[in-house]
Amino acid sequence: MVSRRQTQVIGLVMSIIVLVLLIWLPHHNGSTNTLRWAQVLYIGVAAMGLNLLTGYNGQVSIGHGAFFGVGAYTSALLMHNHGWSFLPTLLVAAPLCFLVGVLVGFPALRVKGLYLALVTLGLAVLFPDLTKKYVHATGGTNLVSLNRGELSPPAWVPTSVSAIGRDDQWAYYVCLGAAVVLVIAALLIVRSRFGRALIAVRDHESAAASVGINAARVKVMAFALSALYAGIAGSCSVLVTHLANAEKVQTFQLSIEFLVALVIGGTATVVGPLLGAWLVVTLQHWISDTLPQHVGSLGPLKRVLGDPAASPALFGIMLILFVFVLPDGVVGGFRRAWARFVRNRNQTPHHAPAPLAT
Amino acid sequence: MSLFLTQLMNGIGNGAVYASLALALVLIFRTTGILNFAQGEMALYSTYLFWYFTDRGLPVVVAILAAMALSFIGGALVERVVIRPVEHSSPLVLVIVTIGLFLALNSIVQVQFGSDIKTNLPRAYPKHTWRPGNVQISADTLVLVGMLAVVCVLLYLLFQRTKIGLAMRAVASSSESARLSGVPVGQMLMFGWGLAAALGALAGVLVIPQIGLQASSMQSILVFSFAAAALGGFDSPVGAVVGGLIVGVAEALTTQYVHALNGIVLIVPFGLILGVLMVRPQGLFGRRTVERV
């Protein structure tokens, strides 16, 4: 028999194993790999935030790259122009993104579904223009690039315990810390009264209103929280990439990456977005770094697959194939398989797969 | 005053392009209920085909027709191969699939045709500017507006006067009832996507020679076209045309007169969308609010 409790225990044990592995990771990996994992973590954080909005509350946004950018610029500018160290900048960036989220969330109340996706697309497209107009950094452009001194960790951080530099190690552990705190926060949010309200509003707004849920407040709050997650992710990204920048393509692509991580990981699941972020980052690096080294024997295909411009094509095609095979994401597919396994073990078909978000 | 009229004409010319692409978006939305984020990139691919044909020495008009015909086939195939397997999936999956298509097409053109900007696109008509009074009217504007008018008339005739048009409207309204009446729904959906792709191709080959052909050529045009479709209502072809013209004119006048918005003119389409949606969520001419996605 596999009981619900056992399932929970298995989940907890696996989380601890994964966490220990992640803490140990920089000792095993070089700088490049460690920073790649840091990237997985911050994209995962942004995708988790988007999940609160899209997965649990049913509002689709394709503009969260903008909130990510607000976080990144806030931290980068405070560090670059005002000499702040990283951690205090979070105390400004997080509330600021929350506030911007509230501001965007209010008009979003009147705009539903498809139109909301469009309006949020506006965020992604406008944000780079806004930074170009109002941020004048390196050579008058909107690129804020940070030097070693500005990025160095505070004095209390011990010297590097692993093979990689103290800066990179610091960047990684900051991302890991943010991810752990925000995963726990997401778990608490999802299981709280507010979490149930999110789902109730998603599934049936008028019915939710009839049992006393203030649907408008819930939706604005969902927007603000997801913006906060994306903003913190953006702040963390500065430590990894050493810059804040907003190009049109890049901001749009980031917004899409969050959504993709969410969908291929599994909407309305807490770990799904993190898994999805890992898949997205790994897949992209595999396509752009690993694959070209192995196509030498493919003859005419070499020219096509070896071309760096081809990686988005492969990414796009894989994305489409992925949702053909696992439309409810990795976690959804795993849940179905697990439910089947549990059912077979118990010989009683009462564990229906958990309902998945639309 | 003449400056104002000149800008107005420019706006109308651009608006005609937005309107054409918005019509393609509406066509696909009405038949399959999908917001096609790849519409602009499909038109981009078509324009590269056009460039390829003319580069090989085909006459301009033949190249346009060939690009449109191939785009029609390509659009129909996209519906059958990429969209059909997920047509009943969650809206999020549909967004992901069309975005996957966007990324794929955008990079395929670079691999296939090179990522350099193509400046040697032949024009289908001579460059000319008329100056009645002090108002400047370019041949571009006239051609684009004329193209839009012809497209509108042809679409009207197709949908109101032909059997296949009637069947497409039936599928858009209720695919189940249409199917029960013996209408081959799948073929109609392919036809709709093909038509939209051909329409996008026409808009692309006419506008891109003015701005230069590269991988990012269609992206801001697509954004303005989305604004046009949302403004007019996603289920309304008339709305798409009116919305396109409004967005084009608003863009031109803002660029000219509102210096505070220099560099952030994209605020205009999104401001318009947001403003209209606050008052009338289904758009100016739409009847249904869009609940999908």
Add this chain to the structure above:
Amino acid sequence: MSVLLEVSELRASYGAVRVLHGLDFVVNEGEAVVILGANGAGKTTTLRALSGMVETSGHVHFDGHSIVGSRSEQISRIGIAHVPQGRGTIVDLTVAENLRIGAYRRRDREVAADIERWYDVFPKLEARADQQAGNLSGGEQQMLAIARALMSRPKLVLLDEPSLGLAPIVTQELFRTLGELNHTEGLSMLIVEQNANLALGIGSRGYVLETGSIVVSGTTDELAGDDGVRRAYLGV
């Protein structure tokens, strides 16, 4: 009388849920056959299975064709017209356009004449020929749905709860018309109906469906005389 539709071992399911558990029934040429049953008995699913709209297994022979596994539009083409439950009209098209869609598969030159003919049968439709179907009353929409189905010149019409949501007087008029079509034109029908009184009135034979299986069958007179049927479906 020759057999027009012969169904044996018909099973149908929605995903993992099986709804029909092996039905056997026939419709002869010129017959009006009724299927009675409570909500959820599988009546609508039976018709949807015949039209290829749900996952189906078993044997269905219609007019020399085996149709299990065929697509809806192919089944429509060989002469089965289906009037779905609840206003199967295409609401954005006008009344006249709905009728023309009904004749989508026809290549002959008598479509216009047929439209006139159904206008004669349903005069209310002619008065509203250029109005959008969505603006019609419930009864008019039901008439339009039936007329559209008949425009394909079917050999068999499947009618799913034609009385649903209509006022009693409208329903009676509709069933009178259906009865006439059956008697005078020899149009074969398979009618699913909750209103057993009405259905037994125009049918010649019937089947009673319970949770996906046929439990009673016979002529309509026999069914009307059956105690179980009377208690369950006729309210006496």
